[in-house]
Amino acid sequence: MTQLDIEFVRNQFPAFSEPSLKDFAHFENAGGSYACRQMIDALHHYYSATKVQPYYGFEPSMGAGVKMTRGRERMASWLNVGADEVHFGASTSQNSYVVAQALREYLEVGDEVIVTNQDHEANIGVWRRLEAAGIVIREWRVNPETAELEDEGLDALLNEKTRVVAFTHCSNIVGSINPVSKWADKIHAAGALAFVDGVSYAGHGLPDVDALGADIYFFSLYKVYGPHLGVMVMREAVNQALPSQGHFFNAGSATSRFTPAGPDHAQIASVNGVIDYFEALDAHHFGDSETLLSSKTDRVGALIHNAEIVNLEPLLAFLNERKGVKLIGKTVTEHRAPTLAFTVAGIDPADIAAKLAAQRIGVANGNCYAYRLMEALGIPPEQGVVRLSFVHYTSANEVRRLIEALKIII
Numbered sequence: 001m002t003q004l005d006i007e008f009v010r011n012q013f014p015a016f017s018e019p020s021l022k023d024f025a026h027f028e029n030a031g032g033s034y035a036c037r038q039m040i041d042a043l044h045h046y047y048s049a050t051k052v053q054p055y056y057g058f059e060p061s062m063g064a065g066v067k068m069t070r071g072r073e074r075m076a077s078w079l080n081v082g083a084d085e086v087h088f089g090a091s092t093s094q095n096s097y098v099v100a101q102a103l104r105e106y107l108e109v110g111d112e113v114i115v116t117n118q119d120h121e122a123n124i125g126v127w128r129r130l131e132a133a134g135i136v137i138r139e140w141r142v143n144p145e146t147a148e149l150e151d152e153g154l155d156a157l158l159n160e161k162t163r164v165v166a167f168t169h170c171s172n173i174v175g176s177i178n179p180v181s182k183w184a185d186k187i188h189a190a191g192a193l194a195f196v197d198g199v200s201y202a203g204h205g206l207p208d209v210d211a212l213g214a215d216i217y218f219f220s221l222y223k224v225y226g227p228h229l230g231v232m233v234m235r236e237a238v239n240q241a242l243p244s245q246g247h248f249f250n251a252g253s254a255t256s257r258f259t260p261a262g263p264d265h266a267q268i269a270s271v272n273g274v275i276d277y278f279e280a281l282d283a284h285h286f287g288d289s290e291t292l293l294s295s296k297t298d299r300v301g302a303l304i305h306n307a308e309i310v311n312l313e314p315l316l317a318f319l320n321e322r323k324g325v326k327l328i329g330k331t332v333t334e335h336r337a338p339t340l341a342f343t344v345a346g347i348d349p350a351d352i353a354a355k356l357a358a359q360r361i362g363v364a365n366g367n368c369y370a371y372r373l374m375e376a377l378g379i380p381p382e383q384g385v386v387r388l389s390f391v392h393y394t395s396a397n398e399v400r401r402l403i404e405a406l407k408i409i410i
């Protein structure tokens, strides 16, 4: 098994050599990751050399257009979908909002949409609002003991009126990696569409969306080493079925139909930088990829996953054993992302976060917009949890420092 070269990885992130961030330990990656050098360079180049309206016949404009087209194509290749199936919007919340407007026109009174109470609100609230248009909303609830979504919950709700099921690949609180393809199969067998929130998954390795079977897959590049941009994969058949939300004269252009706000050209061009980073990871660790049997998406995903598990083990062990700590979600590393949320009897999460911040360790506290999940778990949403989240560039030293700091605080 190829091991991640952590020194190589950290050298790709200017944050690790930024003087003002010296000794700062970043454990809020589920909120936003550091940006890779390749993306910053691509953004800088766009603004310096090609900041004109793209896709005209003059040189800087053509240069801008080429970069934007390549960014989309290369991202599509990593996600294993067609280039016209990749849509860039301001954020995931914006992308789901636009799709909900399309559903408002497309669905009929009495049609049913299933939402969960495990998701971030970006993949719940917009669908729930369809109730005002006569759509019946059903809630697939987590088991309050485990915080997990279970097959039986979905089975009990699916019926011939179900049109859409919106669920998460990985909750930003529970951290479990949900069995998307199994659930997508069930949803398709019922004649419905699977809308999957991959925001808390994609930073741990870009997904093979085709293999997952999602009809729509959302994620946000500011958590995947890139700019503040939402990526939405919408499969071609769904694109053709849903009514366009763009300008009427653009209805024939697949990638203009669901991004009415207009794309941020520079950020789309900078997608190349994110892909350059993933390709650098691949080339550094696997060399001549032509000779390998696995896909680049799978092998880089496995590389990242294996590195994360090594750091996840001691942190999980510490939280599992510490008296007074109530960890949400799985106590084992299997099918778990390194996103660990917990409460501590008698201590406000905000106090824990503040004490860690005083030691230059950044973590999240609060409900992290998983408001309904807090309610389902009996946690006051205003107070919420402490959330520790890391990615593959996090070092074993940083994890040790976090554990030592937590030992004193808790």
Ligand SMILES: Cc1ncc(COP(=O)(O)O)c(C=O)c1O
Residues within 6 Å of the ligand: 030, 031, 090, 091, 092, 093, 094, 120, 122, 123, 170, 171, 172, 197, 199, 200, 219, 220, 229, 230
């Ligand atoms: C799991 C999850 N889904 C959706 C979102 C919303 O993403 P965006 O900020 O791009 O709207 C977030 C943001 O934190 C998230 O963590």
